[in-house]
Amino acid sequence: MYYTGKVPVKVNDIILLMTENNLCEYKFGEPLKNHTSFKIGGPAKIFVQPKSIQGLICTLEKFEQARIIAKGTNILAPDEGVDVVVSTLGLNSYQVDGDLIVSEAGVSLSALCKIAAEHGLSGLEFAYGIPGTIGGALYMNAGAYGGEICDVVEYAEVYDYNKVIKLDRSQMEFSYRSSIFKKNHWIVLKVSLRLKRGDRQIITKSMEEIFRKRIQTQPLDLPSAGSVFKRPKNDFYVGKVIEELGLKGFRVGDAQVSTKHAGFIVNLGGAKADDVKELIKIIQQQVHRSYGVQLEPEVEIW
Numbered sequence: 001m002y003y004t005g006k007v008p009v010k011v012n013d014i015i016l017l018m019t020e021n022n023l024c025e026y027k028f029g030e031p032l033k034n035h036t037s038f039k040i041g042g043p044a045k046i047f048v049q050p051k052s053i054q055g056l057i058c059t060l061e062k063f064e065q066a067r068i069i070a071k072g073t074n075i076l077a078p079d080e081g082v083d084v085v086v087s088t089l090g091l092n093s094y095q096v097d098g099d100l101i102v103s104e105a106g107v108s109l110s111a112l113c114k115i116a117a118e119h120g121l122s123g124l125e126f127a128y129g130i131p132g133t134i135g136g137a138l139y140m141n142a143g144a145y146g147g148e149i150c151d152v153v154e155y156a157e158v159y160d161y162n163k164v165i166k167l168d169r170s171q172m173e174f175s176y177r178s179s180i181f182k183k184n185h186w187i188v189l190k191v192s193l194r195l196k197r198g199d200r201q202i203i204t205k206s207m208e209e210i211f212r213k214r215i216q217t218q219p220l221d222l223p224s225a226g227s228v229f230k231r232p233k234n235d236f237y238v239g240k241v242i243e244e245l246g247l248k249g250f251r252v253g254d255a256q257v258s259t260k261h262a263g264f265i266v267n268l269g270g271a272k273a274d275d276v277k278e279l280i281k282i283i284q285q286q287v288h289r290s291y292g293v294q295l296e297p298e299v300e301i302w
């Protein structure tokens with residue numbers, strides 16, 4: 001705990017951090033619902049936004065137990081809040097060098113897709129519309145429409161709570177929605193993507209087509225965290241199964257199985273993390289009872 005009663009015992013560390021070269025910004029009691037796509041989550045007692053990689057490392061040296069948040073598009077944050085949260089969104093610079101894009105962790109995937117298209121670079125089209133950052137995408141090995149981030153990453157710079165290390169793709173232990181970063185809780189600082197020369201118009205058209213499919217099939221008008229469950233095996237379509245069980249539209253409080261895509265849980269306005277957790281439990285039980293399959297959440301439950 002970083003608080004004794006209402007007084008943050010580590011406040012001096014934060015003030016020091018602020019005054020050391022203006023490395024980051026911070027807030028006390030910041031509601032996490034303002035930082036998650038679910039619009040759910042109680043206060044972070046200390047919410048730090050480093051302005052640079054140096055600021056991030058400095059922050060993590062002081063707050064080893066801090067949780068990392070980027071765009072918050074795959075996080076269910078607890079109603080009671082958490083102690084220390086560190087945002088990566090201040091790590092927002094990138095460079096294009098031939099067919100390589102080198103990006104800091106906080107740059108959004110969609111921005112990188114557009115940058116790739118502008119430079120006539122192909123390979124990242126699949127990720128257009130995934131609402132997270134490149135750091136979050138690497139951690140989760142995000143994927144869609146037949147592509148995964150592991151297909152295009154060349155190397156990453158990572159903080160392992162001791163030093164900065166550089167890993168190439170073969171060392172990242174990627175698997176379906178997992179990576180070495182997730183297994184070891186390492187922090188992605190910088191990512192390099194190796195793309196291929198392509199035709200700008202074809203790349204842009206393919207991105208638009210993928211985005212159109214998302215709009216048609218996903219409940220993008222309501223807060224959610226995307227697909228709630230991992231696909232347990234190749235031919236098991238979670239959304240279809242949940243729909244077949246008659247759970248489309250089923251609610252716990254304001255948490256609802258989306259009426260548009262049963263693989264999503266949406267927040268109708270006032271959903272609590274506990275409502276979502278309860279709904280997840282009900283779905284898991286019903287799927288297990290009917291199909292003998294144990295669904296595992298894809299969403300990170302804090």
Ligand SMILES: Cc1cc2nc3c(=O)[nH]c(=O)nc-3n(C[C@H](O)[C@H](O)[C@H](O)COP(=O)(O)OP(=O)(O)OC[C@H]3O[C@@H](n4cnc5c(N)ncnc54)[C@H](O)[C@@H]3O)c2cc1C
Binds near residue numbers: 071139140
């Ligand atoms: C409408 C919608 C559609 C979606 N569609 C897809 C999809 O098609 N495919 C897909 O894979 N996902 C999808 N998602 C889920 C989500 O966008 C991805 O998992 C994304 O990669 C998460 O990135 P983020 O920046 O938001 O990470 P966050 O949600 O902020 O964080 C997710 C996890 O990654 C960790 N993390 C974040 N940044 C770092 C870092 N730099 N270093 C170490 N750990 C880090 C966090 O601690 C947390 O545990 C969707 C979500 C929504 C809301």
